[in-house]
Amino acid sequence: MINFKGINLNNNFTFDNLKQQYQAALNAGYKIITCNEFTSSFQNSNKKLIINRVDIDFSVRKAEKLGKMFNNLGIKASFFIRLHAPEYNPFSFENYRIIKHLINSGHEIGYHSEIVDQSAIWGESAEDCLSRDIDTINRIFNIKIKGIASHGGLTGLNNLDFWKNHKSRDFGLLYEAYDWFDDTFYVSDAEWTNWKCYNKGKIVAGDNRSLSEHLLENHKIIYLLIHPETYFDIHCYE
């Protein structure tokens, strides 16, 4: 715990602590790779792997801090961006600059999809929304994205359901980021103040250990999902 003006704050989710966790993973012999690299080159690798996924739910500014941390550590990540978030515009002056910087640093950009939500709210076909969104990201950033990660938002609908009866290749993609969820040990910060984990698709109840603690178990493939908003330097509302 760190002490901030007399109040104890949980320091598990400081940027410094996160950096130490990545360093511990590198020290333990893990190769840290993007989702695209995993799908295209490492599915049958005998190396110990960490698939490094970042869903940008709210803050591109904090994603920049993660990008700088990864560059500093010499590792790559897959950053999934939203197009319709009330919280950020990927084409704003700052956000476009940051996302271009992530791309130019060699990180992967994918689409953090809300197509089921769009379809429900706008009364448009989810297929059309997806095709348009892929084209839009590719056009804005002059890239060709390879993958989708489905966002969980406020509608109560599950954007992942779209993929029950669609194939990523039909949209010119290599993957949906849950394709390998059932084959890996998945660690996520999605509960904001706690880590959680799933072993081959099944939640490990009550296991709130962090990435560095899981390293001791020597899992062959760790699928790591983090969100930039979870991390801070001094306190969670900075």
Ligand SMILES: [Zn+2]
């Ligand atoms: Zn999300």
